[in-house]
Amino acid sequence: MATHFVIEGLKAAIDGKEILKGINLEIKGGEIHAIMGPNGTGKSTLASALMGHPKYEVTEGTAVLDGEDILEMGVDERALAGLFLAMQYPSEIPGVTNSDFLRSALNARLGEGNEISLIKFIRKMESKMKELEMNPEFAHRYLNEGFSGGEKKRNEILQMMLLDPKIVVLDEIDSGLDIDALRIVSQGVNAMRSEDRGFLIITHYQRLLNYITPDYVHVMMQGRIVKSGGPELAQRLENEGYDWVKEELGIVDETVGQA
């Protein structure tokens, strides 16, 4: 069955404050969707609500991946169902080596009885790290501890490559990356494009979309998708900024939840 992910009427709140005001979005395998929007418009909230961050309370709506509402699942079950979120701010976990973590995650994904052998795992991890031009030393470092912003982002992409998810959400994967790193990370993403994998790329710069061409572009403001189009929409936002969108829709303050 081809991957099919449908978000319908998704509303979510933080500390009782509603941030997402009804998101509708459909992503099919093979498609790349981009969500753009200024800071504070609810983009990361969407990503976190989908993944199941404990601070974010979903108050309404569904997010159905291949027939199952992931919003009914625990965080780990969502991951095992095929959802992957490359986080804007990945956690640092002292004392846990990157490779121990990656192997635990991969084995969880493969399921009991199908665990990968240590040798095979190391080979696989090392080849992916090479693709991402990561220093092999990062396998033995504690997870994200003392990693620069760019190193953390590469490590997120490394996890995506190893875990082979169906739906990939990339939250500001381009922030903190120099041009070289941006190219490497984009190559990693492009290499993962496939008919049974869908992408949701969150960014507030058009820059990333020069490397990863989206099929659909959505603009988020006030916790809603207020405008959708093709790649040309991203181009226009790059050239003209967001003011014309606000004007067109009569929006004065595009942010949400900042009383």
Next chain:
Amino acid sequence: MSTQLTTPTNRQAAEALARSKGEPNWLVELRGESAELAGTLGWPKPEKVRIERWNLTAVGQYEQPATVGAISELPEVVRELVTEGTENLIVQRNSGIVWNQFANEYASKGVIFTDLETACKEHGELVQKYLFQAVAKDEDKLTALQSAIWNGGVFIYVPKNVEVELPLQAIFYNDNAEATFAPHILIVADNNSRVTYVDCVVSEPGAGSAPFVHPSVVEVFVKPGAHVRFSSIHHMGETGVDMSIRRAVIENDGQMEWIIGDLNDGNTLSDTKSILKGTGSTSDAKVISVGKNAQQNSLTTQAVHFGKSSDSNMVTRAVMKDSASAIINGITKIEKGATKANGVQTEKVLMLSPKARGDANPILLIDEDDVTAGHAASVGQVNPEQVYYLMSRGISKQDAERLIIYGFLAPVVSEIPVEAVRGQLQSLLQRKLEG
């Protein structure tokens, strides 16, 4: 209230026992004096832990166990701790030594590795020079009591310039709550020598057994240029009270390393102190603890700097489950004249239950200007952001928490220099954390 009620020994009893064991006169005298002191001195008063409420007087009676003819005759709980193929092993059961083996190779170089009771008879002069010199018998009721009743134990002497490559191992085990169980460990590393000592303290008191106390004292003398690695893992049962005092005196360019695993199931008082006497002396102390049920732990590390350019580092990490508590004290004291000294300490507690309690008290006492010192302390629970991050990769909540907890202890566990000890510690940790 008579002193006998609060102090389970007296001069006559202590001296009579010492004589009956054929101990030298100086030791008979030391025990008698100490017993008298024990009647007048008070118990130690660690911060925020009322140890007088523990059962401190259940020291039992001296009971000489039968020695064993082979390691295979030792109980399972001991055998699993024996480093494979070791020829350097002392085993104490309850009040006495049941196994004592030492490789000829080292004995022929003048290294002494034997139980302390034997050493008092065979190397009396040497032992007398050091016994109760790092820890004074009259510090408090605990040190006095230990001096009066200690038994079995270990004595290590490494001559000048001799390096003992393989770890010397001791195992102390208790399977009779009625027996006095009070080992004393004395290590003397002469100039430019090198030695690694590892021990374990375990108990198997059996169901419904009476409470018992393990008062123990460790004294280490690190002579100029010597290097001593000391590692000790305590894993006694719920009915045991562990009171362990450790002290090292470090001379010029001497190096001391402590690794302490406080993994008892009963109440624990653990105090590990380095006295950095010499110029360029160094001390590195690492302590981990896991507490469960209603266990109380008082864990103290101390470094006292007298020597110029002396350097100390102390790390304590404790994980508290259920309603267990850990009061962690770190005391770095730099005396006037200890110029260019550096003292650093970190204490961290991770609480796994809302009823668990942790307290970290870093103290810097500095009487010299030209020094560097630092401390960090934290007490907290497993960070839900970290759990979320790991779970978002498909790892179950239980496994995520386990990774975080082991990660918390990793800075101590991963640094343990002796591989066999690291393995032991890991399996004991697992038993305690997941049991």
